[in-house]
Amino acid sequence: MPTAYPQLDFFTSLDFPGRSTVMLSEIRERIGCTMQHLLNEIDRGALTGLDIRSASVSRRAVRIPIECYKQYVLTKLTGPVDFKMRFLRDLPAATRRQLIIELQASLKSHP
Numbered sequence: 001m002p003t004a005y006p007q008l009d010f011f012t013s014l015d016f017p018g019r020s021t022v023m024l025s026e027i028r029e030r031i032g033c034t035m036q037h038l039l040n041e042i043d044r045g046a047l048t049g050l051d052i053r054s055a056s057v058s059r060r061a062v063r064i065p066i067e068c069y070k071q072y073v074l075t076k077l078t079g080p081v082d083f084k085m086r087f088l089r090d091l092p093a094a095t096r097r098q099l100i101i102e103l104q105a106s107l108k109s110h111p
Helices: 009-014 024-031 035-043 066-075 081-090 093-109
Strands: 021-023 062-065
Touching (some): 021 024
């Protein structure tokens, strides 16, 4: 099963090549939103993050795994279906096959 996510070749300005996590401030700068918006997205489950604050600190210290950031960007894509399909066509065949398997399993468990 593939674990690596491809670079966001269609939006290189949104990518963080070679990174394993990103900070919310970096995402905020890249996509042009507020910190509160990103925290709200985390709270509602649209964006997955790691809260790394210590027990003695009340302020959140969130890092976003790069895979979660890329998934978030992909789920927010709007526009022509062809644009989304181009991204899928550019994925390696093995990754597309794995996506099919995962989608079929998801449809069986959540009709």
